[in-house]
Amino acid sequence: MAAPLYNPPTKVVTLTVPYLALVTRADPNFNKLKFWDVEYEFDGKHLMANPYQRWPFDAPHKTTLVNYNGGVTFAHFDITGVGFDFVKLVATNPNPGVMITLSAAQMLADIQSSSPSFGPPGQYALRFENFGGVPGGAGEMFIQPGPGVTFVQQNGNAFYPNGQIPIDPGTFSDFVVAFSDANDATFTQMNQDNQIHSVGTGA
Numbered sequence: 001m002a003a004p005l006y007n008p009p010t011k012v013v014t015l016t017v018p019y020l021a022l023v024t025r026a027d028p029n030f031n032k033l034k035f036w037d038v039e040y041e042f043d044g045k046h047l048m049a050n051p052y053q054r055w056p057f058d059a060p061h062k063t064t065l066v067n068y069n070g071g072v073t074f075a076h077f078d079i080t081g082v083g084f085d086f087v088k089l090v091a092t093n094p095n096p097g098v099m100i101t102l103s104a105a106q107m108l109a110d111i112q113s114s115s116p117s118f119g120p121p122g123q124y125a126l127r128f129e130n131f132g133g134v135p136g137g138a139g140e141m142f143i144q145p146g147p148g149v150t151f152v153q154q155n156g157n158a159f160y161p162n163g164q165i166p167i168d169p170g171t172f173s174d175f176v177v178a179f180s181d182a183n184d185a186t187f188t189q190m191n192q193d194n195q196i197h198s199v200g201t202g203a
Contacts, residue, residue: 003057012167021115061086067132070097073146079126079177080110096141098164104148104185107177123178124185131196141167148183155188168193 005016056182062081066074068091079101081087091099101107111118133139143165145151167173171193179185 031060059135060089063090064091065092066099067091067093068097068099069093069095071100072098073085073100074102076102076106076110080125082111082114086125086127088129090131092131092132094132094134094139096139097132098142098144099143101146101149101187103146103183104179105183106146107149107181107185108182120179120181121136123176126175126177127172128140128165128167128175129172130167130169139169141169143167149185149187151187151189154188165189170196172196 062085064078064087066078066089076088079087079089101111108119110123111124128141128143130139130141133141143151143173151163163172165187173192173194174190175187177185177187177188
């Protein structure tokens with residue numbers, strides 16, 4: 001039998017607080033973050049995940065359908081998710097045209113509004129899908145970087161001369177979005193112009 005706590009003859013009240021409760025009060029994300037580990041590495045980049053909560057490659061995902069028609073800046077949360085989600089943006093307009101990302105700072109703030117622990121050097125997977133244009137025909141989609149956003153190829157080279165990413169009708173392209181600090185994000189292209197029918201309908 002354990003000995004009772006010693007209560008000195010003073011007016012100080014002794015509180016018994018379990019260790020885990022005390023740690024959680026000081027660091028609300030303690031229980032979640034202590035299990036985060038590198039789930040996989042690709043091309044020198046790492047995806048972090050909690051192996052106790054899900055199996056590798058079974059990332060939570062989010063799909064957003066938009067009907068934008070040229071010269072439009074993405075709305076908040078269009079191309080961001082909750083923490084380390086796999087995010088898919090599907091354009092359904094027959095002539096999607098140019099779409100502009102929010103600033104890197106705005107994108108990071110969107111994620112942190114629901115995942116406060118997410119921050120530099122955090123990263124997530126992003127897919128742009130041109131589902132509205134006619135395959136092999138009209139309706140090309142262009143992604144233009146907002147302030148603090150840089151597009152690069154896998155080898156680190158700068159992107160197209162005009163800074164835009166073209167995505168042909170009926171195809172998708174995948175990126176890893178990585179925040180180097182609170183005001184800068186890099187979109188690294190992992191593949192380009194994959195046929196949508198090869199992975200489903202895009203819905």
